[in-house]
């Protein structure tokens with residue numbers, strides 16, 4: 127199948143084999159329709175940071191809206207054989223899949239929202255078979271986009287108001303790695319991408335300069351700049367480091383002076399190697415001395431939030447940052463590690479039975495119930511988050527238990543303002559949520575970050591934001607762990 131056709135077909139098989147074998151097992155044992163609650167959450171903020179930006183929900187919605195097993199999907203499943211050559215799945219099960227319509231309720235945290243460990247980004251309530259089947263694609267989509275949106279937000283924060291352009295496609299982890307990263311990076315706050323496919327599909331502004339090969343293709347740097355300037359007289363950026371950076375800056379200036387009378391405007395110069403502080407300071411002096419005071423200095427070369435911060439501290443005169451590899455590959459944390467866990471099952475009597483996954487490490491033990499996250503705030507910003515079980519009534523006096531030290535508890539004063547993070551997205555399979563456009567999501571992320579204290583946003587040893595379990599949920603969880611361990 128041609129590459130372009132893969133993404134054009136059904137994504138119903140975008141899941142692990144074990145989701146289908148479990149689905150078959152649920153169907154055979156009569157558990158397929160049993161009502162279940164699953165939560166998708168992560169356990170640690172990425173990049174040893176203090177926050178995470180939720181991203182990817184729009185693609186989850188599109189995937190779920192289109193979740194139907196077509197003839198070609200079922201034919202493939204019918205072709206799968208066990209070790210004895212017998213079909214893996216019975217025809218009756220394949221017929222069940224053919225008629226299956228997505229009927230779960232989905233609640234999710236809107237894209238661009240800041241989130242913290244253990245908080246459900248998505249909650250799925252519905253038939254066990256369906257709610258299980260979608261685990262892998264939901265994780266695939268949200269883990270990656272959330273990771274990249276967070277990385278981009280850190281980089282944009284380090285750039286302190288300078289423009290950041292995403293240049294990563296060539297170094298991304300494959301085609302969707304590039305496309306999804308461009309979308310997520312935009313949510314995280316970059317101004318533009320060099321990726322035209324992302325520009326076309328996601329309406330992200332596109333920007334670019336030129337490569338070293340452009341300069342190499344001419345007999346001299348002057349000729350190269352002049353030809354590019356002739357072709358693009360407005361806001362052109364010349365890459366100046368092909369041979370000798372400061373000589374390149376001088377040639378960019380003389381070209382701009384030569385083409386000026388024809389209406390040419392030098393938008394910027396780009397530095398892509400060498401000591402970026404020294405070169406940007408010297409380049410700024412040359413540009414200013416020639417009257418090009420509003421010409422931008424763009425820098426690229428394996429940059430990330432740490433290097434940008436260093437360069438700024440060193441006094442670099444860079445005001446536009448081109449960031450590729452380290453943003454789209456989420457350097458130096460290649461995956462978010464989000465998980466999807468069963469938290470409640472409805473019994474035959476109609477009651478909810480809460481479920482937990484035990485682990486030697488407390489942070490890896492899942493949370494039981496049907497969870498919601500309440501975020502408390504005052505006029506200066508966000509104060510604390512409380513994860514609670516919506517199926518139980520809340521006590522009058524609310525306290526949040528620190529997940530890392532259960533002796534530390536934070537009382538919530540009555541009448542403290544709050545919002546609930548999970549909002550309805552699908553009600554029994556029907557989409558009830560209006561998807562915001564990407565520009566609004568980017569604005570949401572910016573506003574959300576402004577509500578976090580600076581000490582939580584800093585990239586080095588940030589303060590941890592108070593987020594934990596509501597006290598009665600904490601007690602229930604502890605009792606359940608003890609009961610299961612004793613059993």
Ligand SMILES: Nc1ncnc2c1ncn2[C@@H]1O[C@H](COP(=O)(O)OP(=O)(O)OP(=O)(O)O)[C@@H](O)[C@H]1O
Nearest residue numbers: 398399400401402403404427428429433436437440
């Ligand atoms: N002043 C600086 N302080 C800290 N790091 C810097 C500074 N200037 C550049 N860097 C970073 O140092 C790294 C290596 O740059 P270096 O100059 O050694 O090689 P290079 O410029 O990539 O060489 P080339 O691209 O020609 O192979 C890059 O990640 C670059 O962003």
Ligand SMILES: O=P(O)(O)OC[C@H]1O[C@H](OP(=O)(O)OP(=O)(O)O)[C@H](O)[C@@H]1O
Nearest residue numbers: 293398426427428429448449450451452
């Ligand atoms: O450095 P990044 O953050 O990944 O940004 C993207 C890089 O892509 C281009 O490099 P190119 O492919 O020409 O290779 P280079 O690294 O030799 O410059 C560009 O000049 C940037 O350096």
Ligand SMILES: O=C(O)c1cccnc1
Nearest residue numbers: 293320333334335336450
């Ligand atoms: O337009 C640019 O300057 C660009 C695009 C992709 C990668 N590096 C640079």
